[in-house]
Amino acid sequence: MRFIGSILVAAVLVSGCAIGTTTPQLGADGKPLPKLYRISNGATSKIQFRMLDSVNSLRQASGANAVEMDAQLIAAAETHSRDMSAQNRPWHFGSDGSSPIDRVRRLGYSGELVGEMISETYETELETLGAWMENNDTRAILLSKRATDMGFAWYQEASGKIWWTLVMGVTPAVSVQ
Numbered sequence: 001m002r003f004i005g006s007i008l009v010a011a012v013l014v015s016g017c018a019i020g021t022t023t024p025q026l027g028a029d030g031k032p033l034p035k036l037y038r039i040s041n042g043a044t045s046k047i048q049f050r051m052l053d054s055v056n057s058l059r060q061a062s063g064a065n066a067v068e069m070d071a072q073l074i075a076a077a078e079t080h081s082r083d084m085s086a087q088n089r090p091w092h093f094g095s096d097g098s099s100p101i102d103r104v105r106r107l108g109y110s111g112e113l114v115g116e117m118i119s120e121t122y123e124t125e126l127e128t129l130g131a132w133m134e135n136n137d138t139r140a141i142l143l144s145k146r147a148t149d150m151g152f153a154w155y156q157e158a159s160g161k162i163w164w165t166l167v168m169g170v171t172p173a174v175s176v177q
Contacts (some may be wrong), residue, residue, distance in 0.1 A: 005153040072109035073151020077165035082153040114168040115141030
């Protein structure tokens with residue numbers, strides 16, 4: 001009887017171990033599908049500063065000066081991320097016909113726009129930064145030696161899709177008298 005009891009206990013333990021193991025779903029390319037990256041409400045500053053640190057590390061490696069977060073550029077990025085979601089397309093023009101230059105001016109940025117990067121994805125901010133670095137045009141904006149300011153924001157839909165926007169600008173030179 002003890003022997004049968006021991007076998008039953010061992011069977012329960014073994015079956016308990018097997019319950020937690022699942023085979024990952026594979027995409028058409030045979031690679032595991034990415035997990036949904038869900039951004040919590042309290043993660044905004046953590047994600048923004050992780051992106052700022054990453055951008056500045058890349059800039060330092062290329063010989064460019066560090067950039068700083070700018071409230072007006074953050075607002076322009078956030079507004080455009082929401083607008084792209086509403087339009088359901090990643091592009092640089094707002095639903096009102098505004099350009100990136102129009103948006104940063106409208107929000108009070110006194111500097112000059114260096115460039116804007118956008119993405120529609122389910123990937124993390126660092127994976128998105130990696131994709132921007134692989135493209136010559138967006139890499140040139142990120143590593144521009146003229147840039148002094150950065151704005152970075154996103155909008156995540158209920159489905160998990162994320163609309164990322166990163167804006168780079170240059171503050172006008174302060175005249176010394």
